Amino acid sequence: MTVTTRSEIHAAIADFIREVGQVEPDDPGFTDDADLFDAGYLDSLGIVSLTAFIEQRFRVVLTEQDLFNPRIATVTGMVEIIAARSVQQAA
């Protein structure tokens, strides 16, 4: 299995959200701890795309608990969840 570091996960997730959410490169609100849903960077279609991307890119299946974990609303939290899932599923 390919080992993916947190920084690689972070870069991939942030880039994907920037693309799917059409985030301007100089948008000051798009931070690692911004609430992606409240701020409008992810809508209902965006989270479907992101979930599919995560499953395909990292071979990680997000559960119902993951999707409604408040931490998934931020880039920082999302990276933590994917990293934890990667370890669990590789074990």
Place this chain on the structure above:
Amino acid sequence: MLETYLPVPNVVWSDDAFVVEAADRPVDTEPARLARMAGRFAVAQHRGDTVMLARDRYGLKLYFAIDAARGVVAANYIADLITAGIPLDGIYGAPAGAVTAIDLRRRTIELHRYHHLPTAAGGDPSPRETLAAAGERLSRSLRAITTAYPSATVAVCLSGGLDSALVAALAREHVAELVAYTYAFDDGTGDFGPDAAGGQRLANWLGIRHRPVIADANGIFLALPRALRHGQDWRDFNVHCAIVNELLAEAIAADTTSANRPVFVLTGDLMNEVLGDYTPVTYRGMRHYALPDIGPDLMRVSLVRGLQCGDREVGVFSTRQLVALQPYAQICDDLLRLPSSLAKPTVIQSLAGDLLPPWVYGRPKARAQVGGPTVRNGILPLLVDSGRLGSQLEYDFCAAIGCATSPRLTRYVRAGLYRFPHQYPLEDV
């Protein structure tokens, strides 16, 4: 410990057995056992301090709340939980294809998934073999209904599209007294739209009695609150479908009130999700029924996963004591394994053999709720023109289910899944 509001009967349905039974009948909720159990069911039962909530793979909805004094409160309908005094914020969805185990003493909640959606796979069996086996299973499943209930009244919802056409054609092989119901929008011209006209033509070709269900704007607006309440969704694509089904359910129930026997309603639902056969619709410059920008295989899985939100069929028909049956649920897993490159007419033709006339395959796809390929009239234009979209539908939904407040509902559904607690809910308060 456990309080339930489960009026929708369970249906144990395989290709050689078909039983309709009350939801309170005990079921073995061992995941391995459920994995072999076909049909649609929502089960809530307790053993000691543990409440088990089990749901089928696709069809029946199960919502729940955990209350400090009452324990687990489970229901088929969100509105019943609201009526029972549960706030919308305390309501969660039991995921499809899984058992939710709630230990009230230890204050834990665990999810045990017994079914995973398959994805398209190459190799053996070939698509031809898969379709041949699926076609046989589909036919046997329909025969199982009439074997178990030979005197049941059976209706089929026939939109005129390929999915319902195949269900109608297969049902005609096994059901002696079959009536096809087709929704048609009354635009004042006296003519059916292309979809309804196609349904009528096909019913005539199959030799099935045809019953058009004609609704004008007033009838559609009257059906909207019921569609929201029973269809359990506020998102436009499900609301519009639920309105069609509310109108059909009303007509079927009215026609069969004297029937002192079960009334089964066959539908062609699920096939569009399984084959990813959806496209957005543009009306007055605005895109409706938008889809995520992902590949076709992931799209199909996402659409099928999303079926666990919204209750546009079973939830709607059940309130009229009609037993909605979705035959394609019997072969969903087979169809998900087919390559996405297979076009729907090819799939339907393989399943139908010579049961359908050649001209049905050449008709342009038209959705009943859209009014026709040009989107001129019908449910979508009516609702959009009256401002019933987006946050207004969220507001209307809250009113329809009896919720005093109207929170933004987007956080209740994420990636097609109804909210599920990430930790024991009472730990939040």
